[in-house]
Amino acid sequence: MSQKCSNTVSISVIHTDRESQKEFQRGKCDKMAKKKTIDFEALLKDINADFPTYQALDKDGNVVNEALVPDLSDEELVELMTQMVWSRVLNERSTALNRQGRLGFFAPTAGQEASQLASHFAFEKEDVLLPGYRDVPQLIRHGLPLKEAFLWSRGHVAGNFYPEELKALPPQIIIGAQYVQAAGVALGLKKRNKKNVVFTYTGDGGSSQGDFYEAINFAGAYKANGVFYIQNNGFAISTPREQQSAAATLAQKAVAAGIPGIQVDGMDPLAVYTVSKLAREWSIAGNGPVLIETLTYRYGPHTLSGDDPTRYRSKDMDDEWLQKDPLIRFRKYLEAKGLWSEEKEEQVIEQTKEEIKAAIAEADKVPKQKVSDFLKNMFEVQPQSIKEQIAFYEAKESK
Numbered sequence: 001m002s003q004k005c006s007n008t009v010s011i012s013v014i015h016t017d018r019e020s021q022k023e024f025q026r027g028k029c030d031k032m033a034k035k036k037t038i039d040f041e042a043l044l045k046d047i048n049a050d051f052p053t054y055q056a057l058d059k060d061g062n063v064v065n066e067a068l069v070p071d072l073s074d075e076e077l078v079e080l081m082t083q084m085v086w087s088r089v090l091n092e093r094s095t096a097l098n099r100q101g102r103l104g105f106f107a108p109t110a111g112q113e114a115s116q117l118a119s120h121f122a123f124e125k126e127d128v129l130l131p132g133y134r135d136v137p138q139l140i141r142h143g144l145p146l147k148e149a150f151l152w153s154r155g156h157v158a159g160n161f162y163p164e165e166l167k168a169l170p171p172q173i174i175i176g177a178q179y180v181q182a183a184g185v186a187l188g189l190k191k192r193n194k195k196n197v198v199f200t201y202t203g204d205g206g207s208s209q210g211d212f213y214e215a216i217n218f219a220g221a222y223k224a225n226g227v228f229y230i231q232n233n234g235f236a237i238s239t240p241r242e243q244q245s246a247a248a249t250l251a252q253k254a255v256a257a258g259i260p261g262i263q264v265d266g267m268d269p270l271a272v273y274t275v276s277k278l279a280r281e282w283s284i285a286g287n288g289p290v291l292i293e294t295l296t297y298r299y300g301p302h303t304l305s306g307d308d309p310t311r312y313r314s315k316d317m318d319d320e321w322l323q324k325d326p327l328i329r330f331r332k333y334l335e336a337k338g339l340w341s342e343e344k345e346e347q348v349i350e351q352t353k354e355e356i357k358a359a360i361a362e363a364d365k366v367p368k369q370k371v372s373d374f375l376k377n378m379f380e381v382q383p384q385s386i387k388e389q390i391a392f393y394e395a396k397e398s399k
């Protein structure tokens with residue numbers, strides 16, 4: 001009876017829930033045959049239902065899901081908050097230094113502290129970080145001296161000379177490209193039986209790149225050690241998330257790669273941390289990679305190179321996200337536990353300002369990069385055209 005059903009067009013089905021879809025797939029559609037259609041909308045709805053947003057703290061710092069509250073000590077909770085405040089100050093100071101002409105490239109990070117620092121908090125020093133251009137805070141926490149981060153911002157090659165023990169690559173500017181490199185590193189870790197993972201970040205825009213799909217597909221096929229983040233901050237420069245993809249969540253892009261995908265409130269440090277930690281453990285156990293979408297927002301412009309967000313975002317939208325601020329939420333949570341205070345926060349702010357002042361002074365001491373030096377760094381064996389350019393600039397620089 002079921003075969004007759006699946007082989008003929010004269011009988012058709014409507015199914016509105018997962019059970020009846022399965023019935024249909026099994027060919028048992030005659031049971032519910034009503035009219036000539038497949039309920040494609042229901043198929044979509046069912047997929048979307050598998051990707052709820054994981055949240056531990058609401059915007060007022062109240063615990064809404066005890067199961068997602070991590071086993072962090074009081075010291076660790078304070079350390080995480082300290083790092084988030086540090087990042088907010090770094091964002092503000094970097095913006096000011098850029099405006100003064102003392103820094104070069106800068107992609108603002110304010111708003112994304114939970115997405116960036118609470119995820120990084122779940123990894124170990126021996127895990128390998130492949131950041132995008134906005135992920136400099138994680139890179140510094142992973143071991144890049146602040147001075148080098150500033151040199152990188154200035155386009156100085158010395159900003160890419162990493163300490164031997166730093167397991168990271170420089171920030172990737174080509175969107176999505178770090179995912180492909182991460183897939184390779186993840187496979188390397190797997191082949192060497194390392195109990196470590198690679199962790200990498202792209203944005204909502206980056207998740208539309210071919211590199212994104214190729215990487216998660218490859219990493220999934222080889223069950224490589226990796227945690228892949230999509231920091232969905234709602235915009236790819238001015239392109240809104242709704243125009244980026246018809247997928248209801250970006251996490252569900254994991255399905256086609258055969259790996260778990262999970263969406264988390266990216267303004268909630270505890271949920272981001274817990275999900276990241278569990279994803280890391282799952283991957284290290286040999287199960288393959290995990291895709292994590294963090295729902296977040298950048299308060300500032302795309303970069304400081306001329307973007308004006310008021311042209312594509314409303315004040316209402318900004319205000320709505322400011323209400324969800326990760327620092328406010330975590331501050332309230334910690335204050336209720338007696339772990340944080342205004343004085344403590346002031347202290348962190350002042351210390352960070354001092355740290356930044358010292359690092360920029362150190363960066364200023366590094367001799368400016370000559371164009372010829374820049375060119376010499378491009379190839380191990382220089383092609384003729386580069387040789388000619390080096391000679392041209394050396395002659396100019398010696399005058």
Ligand SMILES: Cc1ncc(C[n+]2csc(CCOP(=O)(O)OP(=O)(O)O)c2C)c(N)n1
Pocket residue numbers: 134173174175202203204205206207231233235236237302
């Ligand atoms: C392959 C590639 N295409 C285009 C660009 C130009 N570009 C730089 S950032 C960006 C938008 C990225 O948006 P998203 O991935 O959402 O990251 P966000 O900047 O929001 O963190 C684009 C198109 C690029 N860097 N690389």
Ligand SMILES: [Mg+2]
Pocket residue numbers: 203204205231232233234235236237
């Ligand atoms: Mg984005």
